[in-house]
Amino acid sequence: MENKYFHSVILKPERCIGCTYCLRVCPTEAIRLKNKKASIIAQRCIDCGECIRICPNHAKSAITDNIEDIKGKFKYNVALVLPVLYGQFDTIYSPDKILSAIKYLGFDDVYDISQGAEIIGAIAEDIIKNHSTKPVISSSCPAILRLIQVRFPELIPNILDIETPTEISARIIKNRISKEKSLDIKDIGITLITPCTARVTSIKNPIGVEHSFIDSSISIKDIYVPILKVLSSGNVNETKHSMPTLNAMPTLNGIICNNSDDFSMFSSYRKSLSVNGIHNAISILEEIELGRLNNLSFIEIAACPGGCLGGPLVVENRYIALNNIKNIAKKLKNHVIDKSNINNYFEMYNNGSIRLVKSIEPRSVTRLDLDIKKSIKKLNLIQNILDKLPGINCGICGSPTCQAFAEDFVTGNRSDYICPVQEIERKKGLKEKNNMIVKDIMDRLNLKLAAGESGLKKEVKDVYTCDLLSWVMAHADAKSAWVTIQTHVNIVAVAVLLDLSCIIIPENAEISDETKNKADDESIPLLISDENAYKICYELHQELIR
Known part of the structure; x- marks a missing residue:
């Protein structure tokens, strides 16, 4: 299965200058430096996009789809939008105008994920209350789910058993269009306009479900200029679309993903916590692992700083985007969800339509040996090497930490056993000697x-x-x-x-x-x-x- 695993984050070696910035920020130590060029260990990568964000030479990028290629694949093409997109544009352009511009680019229809947000908002709190393992961890950020698989597998039972708003919305939209247009679901293509590399990966490698209802993705970076050109031309007529309501807007980090008190569904839930930024997330997950946050019922975690507004595939500064989103939210009306709809949502959950039905498995990244005795010997060797290293985790050797250096040597991922810091000290000592x-x-x-x-x-x-x-x-x-x-x-x-x-x-x-x-x-x-x-x-x- 690992051999077929798709990664959206890719490396352009010709642009890499060997600066080690990516080496230091990668949360799973998936990057190594060999011959002054970065390389990515596929088994470790969670496609969080931190390396894309930090690289000064744009040597990291993401694989997304081309709008022209998408058009020819399906009879009916739908664009699916996260409200993060609205924050990328000046507020003189309404969400309806932006959605109309996307449709003008060649899509048959365009939706945002408001219905998926509404569903989660209606049922999540009850599900959290009945969840056996506390604190419950939000399931909306695929990078966090992969981080848990790789670094915190014992926390898998804590994951909220609900699909993301994007997946829920895509499922509902496909079924609705299939009935209304008398089309086979296979002839309907849904393209996600995404701020996030991890969401691109989750289309090909979904977590907790058998397959994704989303077929392709276009990054906000790639579609931003085409949308802006259409908006600036005045050629597009503003059409009313199904818009998010105020109470659907601030639902989990899959919608706005800024994890601020302004847009957190659980900000008023006294036993909840919102966290954003991958390294902050790691600190909190470590606290959960140690049993220090058992007093909390729910923790909402997003990998990107500021949530999806700070995703690696956005164009606007996240603070400006947040301000734009706030201004949009002021114009939205609160919406009282009909009780019959709430009952329908719970029925959808209970019959498995909107829940995680596939077991989430740990992802092994450092298997020392199939033989347990050999594994123990190698583990002892790693510790012996580590005891002799300086422990400053400088990354000069091409491994992100001294621990990684020892593991790389023992597992055969590096052939040399030369710590540059120790080599400098050795030569200095020889000279003195x-x-x-x-x-x-x-x-x-x-x-x-x-x-x-x-x-x-x-x-x-x-x-x-x-x-x-x-x-x-x-x-x-x-x-x-x-x-x-x-x-x-x-x-x-x-x-x-x-x-x-x-x-x-x-x-x-x-x-x-x-x-x-x-x-x-x-x-x-x-x-x-x-x-x-x-x-x-x-x-x-x-x-x-x-």
Whole structure:
């Protein structure tokens, strides 16, 4: 099954600059860096879109459908809209106008998900009260459901047993059009205008249901400009559509998905909590896992910051979009749901039409070995490696954490066992360990002592070569062996001033007695070599790092 799993988030390697931003934000550690290019581990990816949002070079993107390709697949094409779309446009464009513009682009009809929202709003609270495992976790965000499958499988029983508003709406719309137009359901195509990569994935890989009633998807990013062109042209006539009512608008994070008190169905429900942002969600799920939130009945969680208004496929700043949505909401009327409709909704739930009828299974991402004994050995090896790592989770190695580094090595996902931080420290330690004294250098490079014998025990940490004294004074480090063809007395003064360890004269250049006497007085060893400066520096460098 995993081999056929569809992922909407894709990588464009040619655009990747190896910056490691995505590595650090991925909530399931699904990204690795190899040869300075990011790669995605499919089994771990939950298609949350965090990498799309953070990538500075647009190396991550989403697979969605093309509007022209969609038109030819079905006899009757319907666009399904989340009210998030309305917030992308200036409020001079009413929701009816926006929906009319979408229809103008080639769809036979267009709906928003208000009816699915109304259904959930009518029955959710009673279902939550009767749910055996508390706190109940909302089922509206597919990225959160996949996060639970991958990282928190023990919380699967806590998931609210209701389909998303988009799925409920799609089911009802298809059945209604089939009856009204005398069409086979297979001839009706529903396209979701989506702000979210995870919803794209859920069409091909639905969670909790056998199949999705949605057939394709177009991102808000892709359809925004075509809609705006139609709206700006004035060619579209505003048509009345079935619009959300005020009490349907703020229903769960599948509708507005901002998880603020302004648009949370359960904001008045005293034992509920709303959370948005994938890393905030992880913190809360950890708290649930530890049993610290058992006093709550329901937790509404959205993966994106600000809910769907902050989805990776939107165009407008989420705060501006939220303000637009609020202004729209002010014009909506409250709607009293007829009791007979509520009874129908509960009947739909009880007969399995709008509930999660397929078991949600954990997704294994790190199987060490089929043999339990080998798995235990590998687990111990991972711990042994981890104990030797610095534990700073810098990501420089290409794995997001030290734990991931150890797991990658043991499972064969990386062939090298080199921690860059430890390698830097190792080389630094070797350099310090291999620091030599002038006498060692003289012996190993077969140098002849011309003067300054009393300084042969001076430590040598580096080598520097240059014949321009002013440049040497500005750049040479203390404890360096200085290689220069200059032999006049001033070289000794420079060596003293910079605390250089010795002076090496290449190619047997002649040294004046004045210079030798000064070197003896200042304890600056003067060494003579038969070789040229290049070879002296190379050999000395090799000795220092060996």
